[in-house]
Every structure is written in structure tokens, then in C-alpha cells.
Amino acid sequence: MTDVYIYDAVRTPRGKGRTDGSLHEVTALNLSTTTLNALKLRNGLDGHAVEDVIWGNVTQVGEQGACLARSAVLASDLDETIPGLAINRFCASGLEAVNLAANQIRGGAGDGYIAGGVESMSRVPMFSDGGAMAVDPTFTFDQYFVPQGIGADIIATEYGFSRDDADALAVKSQKRAKAAWNENRFAKSIVAVTDVNGLTILDHDEYMRPRTDMQSLGALKPSFKEQGEIMPGFDKIALMKYPHLEAIKHIHHAGNSSGIVDGSAAILVGNRAFGDKYGLKPRARIRSTAKIGTDPTIMLTGPIPVTEKILRESGMEIKDLDLFEVNEAFASVVLRFEQAFNVDHDKVNVNGGSIAMGHPLGATGAMILGTLVDELERSDKETGLATLCIGSGMGAATIIERV
Numbered sequence: 001m002t003d004v005y006i007y008d009a010v011r012t013p014r015g016k017g018r019t020d021g022s023l024h025e026v027t028a029l030n031l032s033t034t035t036l037n038a039l040k041l042r043n044g045l046d047g048h049a050v051e052d053v054i055w056g057n058v059t060q061v062g063e064q065g066a067c068l069a070r071s072a073v074l075a076s077d078l079d080e081t082i083p084g085l086a087i088n089r090f091c092a093s094g095l096e097a098v099n100l101a102a103n104q105i106r107g108g109a110g111d112g113y114i115a116g117g118v119e120s121m122s123r124v125p126m127f128s129d130g131g132a133m134a135v136d137p138t139f140t141f142d143q144y145f146v147p148q149g150i151g152a153d154i155i156a157t158e159y160g161f162s163r164d165d166a167d168a169l170a171v172k173s174q175k176r177a178k179a180a181w182n183e184n185r186f187a188k189s190i191v192a193v194t195d196v197n198g199l200t201i202l203d204h205d206e207y208m209r210p211r212t213d214m215q216s217l218g219a220l221k222p223s224f225k226e227q228g229e230i231m232p233g234f235d236k237i238a239l240m241k242y243p244h245l246e247a248i249k250h251i252h253h254a255g256n257s258s259g260i261v262d263g264s265a266a267i268l269v270g271n272r273a274f275g276d277k278y279g280l281k282p283r284a285r286i287r288s289t290a291k292i293g294t295d296p297t298i299m300l301t302g303p304i305p306v307t308e309k310i311l312r313e314s315g316m317e318i319k320d321l322d323l324f325e326v327n328e329a330f331a332s333v334v335l336r337f338e339q340a341f342n343v344d345h346d347k348v349n350v351n352g353g354s355i356a357m358g359h360p361l362g363a364t365g366a367m368i369l370g371t372l373v374d375e376l377e378r379s380d381k382e383t384g385l386a387t388l389c390i391g392s393g394m395g396a397a398t399i400i401e402r403v
Contacts, residue, residue, distance in 0.1 A: 004102040005282035005403065007275060008268040009370030010038045010191045014205045014358040017121035017260035022202040026193055026262070028057060028064045028120040032072035035266035038191040039114055040077050043268060044278055048081045050270075051110025054101050055086055056093025056117030057362035061129045064120065072118075088362075089291070091329060092388040092396035093117050094265055095365025099289035099398055101269050111277070112270030117362035120262045126361070133392060144241040144297045146234040148391055149224035149257070151299035152330035153250045154238055158298070159336050163251040166331035167217040170256035170355045172345070173328060177352025178210035185351055185378060189370050207259045207358040217255040225250035241297050256331040261358030265366035284373050284400040287383075288314035294393040300333050302395020303387040304340045310385070310397045318343065321399070322381035325368040327388040328353035337387075351375060364388065369398060376402045 012034055015023030023031070032055065039045065055069035069084030089096040094117035101113035132139045139145065146154075156166065180186060181204065192203035228235040228250055235248045268280075275282055290310035294302045303326055311317060318341045326337045326348055334353070338345055351371060354364060365388055372384045387397040 001106045002108070002271050004105045004269055004271060004286045005275060006267055006269055006284040006286065006373055006400065007280045007282055008039055008043055009373050010035050010189050011265035011367050011370055012191055012193050012263045013202045014207055014261040014263040014360060015202050016207050017262050017358070019122060021122050021262060022206055023193060023262040024122040026201065027123065028068060028118045029071055029075055031120060031193065031262065031264035032068065032118045033076040034191055034193055035116060035264045036072055036076040036078055036114065039266050039268050043280055047079050049079070050082055050112040050114050052113055053082060053084045054097040054113060054115040055084060056088065056097045056365065057086060057119055058088055058090055058093055059119070059124045059126060059129045060086060060088055062124055064124045089394065089396065090391040091327065091359070091361055092365045092390045092394070093362040094367065095369055095386060095388060095396050095398060096291065098267050098269060098366055098369060099396065102286045102289060105269065105271050112268070112274035114266055114268055116264065116266035116366035118264040119360040119362040121260045121360060122262050126260070144237055146238050146297060147224065147227065148299060149252055150228050150234045150238060150248070151297065152252050152332050153224055153228065153248050154242065154298045155300060155332040155336050156251045157245055157249045159339060161251065161332050161335045165335055166251050166256040167214055169331045169334060170217060171212055171214060173349065173352045173356040174208065174210050174212040176350060177205070177208050177356035180351035181205065185374065188374055205357045207261050208356050212255065220253040220255050222250035223253045223257065238297055252330050252332070256355060258329050258354035258359035259357070261360050263360035263363050263367070265363045265370060267366050267370060282403045284376065284402050287399045287401050289398050291396045292394065294395060296393035299391065299393045300329060300389040301336060302389045302393065303333065303337050306395030306397045307341065307385065307387055310399055314399055316399070321383050321385050322347065323350065323372060323375055323384040324348045325372045325384065325386040327359065327364055327368060328355040329359060329389050331355065333389050365396065372400065
């Protein structure tokens with residue numbers, strides 16, 4: 001099979017996903033063109049430079065609908081002969097876009113691709129697209145479907161994680177993210193978002209709360225306790241599937257769960273011929289990709305079986321990996337990953353994660369993959385894994401090795 005390389009990775013800063021966030025005035029289309037134009041300029045991509053732009057975004061309605069990928073190509077400085085494909089694998093959409101591009105190249109369908117994703121959560125609210133999971137009771141009853149936050153609390157209950165465990169991980173995420181920014185660890189990848197006059201709108205991740213400590217987190221009320229226990233009573237639905245649990249312990253809140261933010265990320269992938277054509281040096285090789293379906297009720301355990309799958313298929317063991325990016329959708333997701341593989345936390349999300357910086361749904365997978373490339377280079381490490389849990393019960397993963 002043809003080797004596939006990562007040649008470049010860029011991302012916007014993450015803006016608070018609220019009406020008072022810095023990026024609220026910027027559409028998903030403009031966030032997308034910011035990263036697409038950066039890749040074009042940085043890598044001299046003229047004409048029909050890439051076979052396709054594969055773009056993830058989760059809430060595909062309104063200004064994020066109608067094949068946003070193609071709209072982004074046309075609105076960017078890329079050539080109009082380049083098509084666009086919009087995909088949705090929920091929280092892993094950005095990573096799945098890269099994986100799909102890599103496997104297209106391996107199969108001989110083009111030499112180079114741009115892949116990544118976007119989400120403007122301040123302008124196009126999460127869940128505004130509806131879907132059977134949200135509106136069809138016959139589906140939810142049959143699948144014992146509950147909200148993601150309840151699933152995260154089920155993980156904590158099932159595997160013995162306390163509120164203090166989750167809060168301690170959240171504090172660590174905040175401190176690591178602040179240290180990474182202080183040491184300019186993201187400088188290679190960050191592309192500032194500017195207005196029509198070229199003036200900077202945002203050049204840093206604004207969601208971070210570096211002064212967070214155990215005391216401040218301890219004052220927050222569990223976010224999913226009421227909908228679990230009182231109205232509409234999702235705990236009862238979950239306990240029908242997991243009768244061995246006496247009750248669900250609600251430990252997650254806004255401080256130990258991922259933040260709602262806006263942002264975009266793009267990665268340039270190609271084979272060796274692509275790099276030679278444009279005079280580009282590969283930064284990492286995509287060694288393996290994987291995806292899997294998992295229990296839709298607990299929903300967020302996908303990083304464990306998909307990591308087992310990708311290791312098995314690539315002939316590797318967990319000890320062969322130097323670094324891990326495990327999306328911090330909720331604290332219990334990362335805690336369970338570390339528990340399942342006996343992985344030292346010093347190797348996981350070393351520059352902070354979505355608890356500190358936020359989770360722009362369709363972009364996050366590409367963001368953490370780019371962060372992994374940067375950190376392998378900075379720390380002089382060789383191999384790394386990026387993985388995400390996914391709504392409705394799925395997992396996605398990518399293993400890369402530094403070139």
C-alpha cells in the first residue's frame with residue numbers, strides 16, 4: 001500500500017461558543033476558508049493541487065449545511081476545479097476526514113488531499129439539526145438512548161471514578177494548556193482569524209480558565225443529575241440496561257466536561273509523489289486508521305475498542321506508542337482510557353485538551369491530530385495515537401509516526 005504523509009497542519013484558535021465569543025461574528029464558512037487559505041499559502045498549492053477537500057462538520061443545517069466543504073473551496077483561494085465532500089461522524093468528523101483522505105490515497109484515488117473540519121457552535125447550536133436520536137421515541141426506547149452526559153456519568157459509575165478524580169484531571173488540563181500557550185507550543189499551527197480589513201479578531205484559545213482549581217470546581221453542581229433523576233428521568237432508562245448498577249453517580253459538570261467553542265482545522269496529506277511535486281517535506285506518516293461501533297447507551301467508551309483494533313491491525317502494542325491525544329469530551333472518557341491500557345497520564349494530552357480549550361465538534365479530530373504532530377516534533381518522540389469517543393456509540397483512531 002502507498003505510504004501517506006502529513007505535510008502540514010493548521011488550526012484557528014478556539015473562540016467561546018456563545019454570542020459574546022470573539023468568533024461569533026465569523027461564519028463556519030469563513031472559519032473554513034481561514035485554514036484552507038493558510039494551507040494553500042504555506043505550501044504553494046496552485047491549480048488543481050489536491051484531489052479533494054474532505055471536511056467534517058456535525059450540525060449540517062443553515063449556514064453549515066448544503067455541502068459546506070464545496071462552499072468553502074469556492075469561497076477560498078483554492079482552485080474551483082477542486083471538489084468538496086462534507087462528512088459527519090459526530091465528534092470524530094475532523095479525524096475521520098483525514099482518515100478517509102489517507103485511505104483514498106492508499107487506494108490510488110489521487111496524490112494529495114486537504115482534510116479537516118469546522119464547527120461554529122455559537123451560530124449553529126448543537127442538536128439544532130434534530131435527527132432520530134433526538135426526536136423519534138421509538139428509536140430511543142429500543143436503543144436505551146440517553147444524553148452523552150448521562151453516558152459519561154455511567155462510565156464513572158461503572159469503572160469507579162470519583163468527582164475528585166474528574167476534577168483533578170480537569171485542573172491538569174487547564175494547567176497544561178496554559179503552559180503550552182506560555183511556551184508557544186502551538187505557534188507552528190495557529191492561524192489567527194482576521195476580519196475583512198486584515199485586523200485580528202482572535203489569535204489565542206479564549207475558552208481557557210487557567211486559574212481553575214479543585215475548590216472552584218467543587219462549587220459547581222452536576223450538570224446531568226436533574227435530567228437523569230428527575231426530568232425526564234434518563235437514569236431509569238440506563239439502569240434498565242445496566243441493572244447491576246444500583247444508581248448512577250453524577251460527577252460531571254461544566255468544569256470537567258468539554259467546552260462549547262468555535263473553530264476550524266485543516267491537514268494536508270499526500271503520498272511521496274505529492275510532496276516531491278510541491279517541494280514539501282513530510283512531517284509524519286499515517287501508519288494506521290480505524291473506526292468501530294460501540295454500546296450506544298454508555299456511548300463514550302469507543303476509544304478503548306478502537307485502540308485495541310488499531311493496535312491489532314497495525315501489529316503494535318500500547319507500549320510502542322509515545323504520546324496519546326484522547327479527546328476530553330468528558331473527564332471520565334480519558335480516565336477510562338488510561339485505566340484500560342494502564343497508560344501514564346504524563347503521556348496523555350500533554351498540552352491540555354478540550355476541557356481547557358474547548359471542543360469544536362467537527363474540527364476537534366483534526367485539531368488533536370495536528371497537536372500530536374507538533375508535540376512529537378517538539379519532544380523528539382516517534383509515535384502517537386489520536387482517538388475520540390463519538391456520540392451514539394462509536395470510536396475513531398489514527399496512529400502516526402514522525403518522519
